[in-house]
Amino acid sequence: MKKTTSILVVLMLLASSSIAMADAGLINVRSQFDVEKTADRFAAAATEAGLKVFNRIDHAAGAAKVGKSLRPTHLIIFGSPKVGTALMTSDQRVGIDLPLKALVWQDAEGKVWLSYNSPDYVFNRFAIDDRPKVKGKVTGALEKFAKHATQP
Template structure:
């Protein structure tokens, strides 16, 4: 029983960790759909792979519920992600990267997790050069979705 409790606590602690990561927020002059299109194009043009585009609002409609427009883009590039996972395979729990774009009371908001805090709690060096590369990529890609 003791091992079960310790295992459960460890799993829950790791599962909650990404939710507490520091997030970066930007606004866009575009609507959610157009901002996500711009982000997806930027990701593809940068040579990264788009794994999924999740439309949370459409999911709500499918069960006859409502949510404001909200879409999540899941993407990655092994040139950036592999070095992280070489330090700690558990980084696969938070990789690939993801960006949420949503309607925040009429303001299109872009939100993503800062790479420095994204990997907290893992055996990833906080000063690893790839953290700056990931944050630079996220900032550059999301800037293209701001409409500015």
């Protein structure tokens, strides 16, 4: 009985300290860098992989322009027109989630996070099941970019 309890405690600790957590279709990865450096590293990884960074939005700067305060929050809009077009030929409505986005933000405790939509969530949302290779590549690429952005 004691061994079972110990195993449960260890599993709960591992689950609570997980680097990547799923939350309503989002993958949240804790960063070891500040918001700006995490965003820069993510954008660089995406660009180096041949993706286009279409825009970067500093939400905190936008809030400041209207006299409001917001913890550091950067949105990166990125993608590949080639891949996006292929997905939209499966279901054109997936364009509502494209280009892809990554949000780098600081929580109330000062921790920095990188969040992005889970490819499983997006593919399932539109029942896109005719592009397993694309799904695998997108998943792998996002994991790689997230690791590069958040880990030394």
